Amino acid sequence: MGILTPRELQKEIEIVNGTDETNIETFEGPLIDVVIESWRFSRTFGRVLSKLDAGEAARYQSQLRFYLKRLEEALATAGLRMVNLEGQAYDTGMAATALNIADFAPEDVLFVEQMVEPVIMGEDGLRRTGTIMLKRVGL
DSSP, X not given: OOOOOHXXXXXXHHHXXXXXXXXXXXXXXXXXXXXXXXXXXXXXHHHHXXXXXXXXXXXHHHHHHHHHHHHHHXXXXXXXXXXXXXXXXXXXXXXXXXXXXGGSOTTOOEEXXXXXXXXXXXXXXXXXXXXXXXXXXXX
């Protein structure tokens, strides 16, 4: 190997550190997939906990909160964050696909009743759109 130019040296450093664009793009998609599946599992686990008696559920709820906190910290390290839209007024410009939008009239006032998949944001904007279920306000 001969002498590297400053640009070639910088590229080699980025590859070793895992900060080159190709490397980041290679791992970001699978990371987001794992995060979404983890989030889904945590929601299912939360529903199971609601069926346990209060004493037993409290211990597991603490573990679930700790896990979700660690998940958010890991995402932040990767420059990502999850966005939950539940309870917010629905806007057609939301970064989410409404699965049941066809069930409503255009004049209906809607809100996000449930997140099916969270929105994933990166430092430079949207990385993955979410999936939501809507409900008419007042029902």
